[in-house]
Amino acid sequence: MSEVAAAHAGVEPAETPLTPESWGKLGMWLFLAGDAMSFGCLIVGYGILRHASSKWPVPSQVLGINLTAFMTFLLIVSSVWMVLALTAIQENDKSRFNKFLGLTILGGAMFLGCQAYEWTHLLNHKLPELGISFSNSLFASTFFVLTGFHGMHVTGGVIYNSCVLAAVNRGRYQAKHVEIAGLYWHFVDLVWILIFTFVYLL
Amino acid sequence: MTEAAHSASAYIRIFWILLVLTIIEVAIVYMGLPKLLLAALLVIFAVWKAALVAMHFMHLKLEKKTLAVIALAPFVLCVFFILMLMPDIFPR
Numbered sequence: 671m672s673e674v675a676a677a678h679a680g681v682e683p684a685e686t687p688l689t690p691e692s693w694g695k696l697g698m699w700l701f702l703a704g705d706a707m708s709f710g711c712l713i714v715g716y717g718i719l720r721h722a723s724s725k726w727p728v729p730s731q732v733l734g735i736n737l738t739a740f741m742t743f744l745l746i747v748s749s750v751w752m753v754l755a756l757t758a759i760q761e762n763d764k765s766r767f768n769k770f771l772g773l774t775i776l777g778g779a780m781f782l783g784c785q786a787y788e789w790t791h792l793l794n795h796k797l798p799e800l801g802i803s804f805s806n807s808l809f810a811s812t813f814f815v816l817t818g819f820h821g822m823h824v825t826g827g828v829i830y831n832s833c834v835l836a837a838v839n840r841g842r843y844q845a846k847h848v849e850i851a852g853l854y855w856h857f858v859d860l861v862w863i864l865i866f867t868f869v870y871l872l
Numbered sequence: 873m874t875e876a877a878h879s880a881s882a883y884i885r886i887f888w889i890l891l892v893l894t895i896i897e898v899a900i901v902y903m904g905l906p907k908l909l910l911a912a913l914l915v916i917f918a919v920w921k922a923a924l925v926a927m928h929f930m931h932l933k934l935e936k937k938t939l940a941v942i943a944l945a946p947f948v949l950c951v952f953f954i955l956m957l958m959p960d961i962f963p964r
Contacts (some may be wrong), residue, residue: 699942708947714953721961730901739898743891750887753929754880849931856929859923867918871901872911 716812748777749859778828781854
C-alpha cells in the first residue's frame with residue numbers, strides 16, 4: 671500500500687477520491703450512503719404511518735424529552751471528542767488520543783445506558799398506563815424499530831471504536847483508520863439528530 | 873498524506889452552536905406554536921445541525937466534490953421518495 675501511495679505522490683490528485691490512500695474512506699462513505707437510505711426509508715415510513723393515523727399520541731407527552739435531550743447532548747459531545755481524538759493522533763499525541771477516544775467510547779456507552787433506562791421505563795410503566803403496546807399501536811412499533819435500529823448502530827460503533835483504540839495502541843492502526851471510524855461515529859450522531867427531531871420533538 | 877486539520881477550538885465552537893441549536897429546538901416544542909410552523913422550524917434546525925456535523929466533523933468541507941455527491945445522494949433520494957409518496961400521505 672505504501673509503495674502505491676509513493677507512486678502517486680508525484681501526481682496531482684484528480685477531482686476524485688478514487689486514490690488508493692483514500693479507498694478506505696471512500697468505502698466508508700459509500701456504506702454510510704446506503705445506511706442512510708435504510709434509515710431514510712424507516713423515517714419516511716414512520717412519517718407516512720403517523721400522518722395517516724387519526725389517533726397518534728403526542729410524543730412530548732409520552733416520551734421523556736428531557737432525558738432524550740441529554741442523550742442528544744451525549745452523542746454530540748462524543749462526536750466532538752472523536753474529532754479531537756483524530757486531531758490528537760494526526761499530531762502523534764498518543765496519550766491525548768487515548769483520552770479522547772476513551773471518552774468517545776464512554777459517551778456512547780452512556781447513551782446506550784440511558785436508552786436502556788428509557789426503554790425499560792416505557793415498556794414497564796408509561797406505555798401500559800396508556801394502554802399502548804406493540805400489538806395495538808403503530809406509535810409503539812415504529813418508535814422501537816427506529817430507536818432500536820439506531821441503538822444497534824451505536825452499539826456497533828462502541829465496539830468498533832474500542833477495537834480501533836486497542837489496534838492503535840498495538841501499532842496496527844494509524845490516523846486514517848481513526849478517521850474512517852470517526853466518519854461512522856459522526857454518521858450515528860447525525861442520524862440521532864434527525865430521529866430526535868422527527869420522533870421526539872415533532 | 874497531510875490534511876489541513878482544524879484546531880481544537882474550531883471544533884469546540886461547532887459544539888457550542890450544536891448545543892444552542894438543540895436547546896432552542898427543545899424549547900420551541902413547549903411554546904405552543906402552530907403545527908406547520910413548528911414542523912418547519914424543527915426541520916430547518918435538524919438539517920442545520922446535520923450539515924454542521926457533516927461539514928466540520930466529517931470534514932466534508934475539505935473533501936473532493938465527488939465525495940459530497942455521494943454523501944448528499946441519500947438525502948436527495950429520500951426527498952424524492954417522500955415526493956413520490958405524496959398521494960399516499962395526502963390522499964384526495
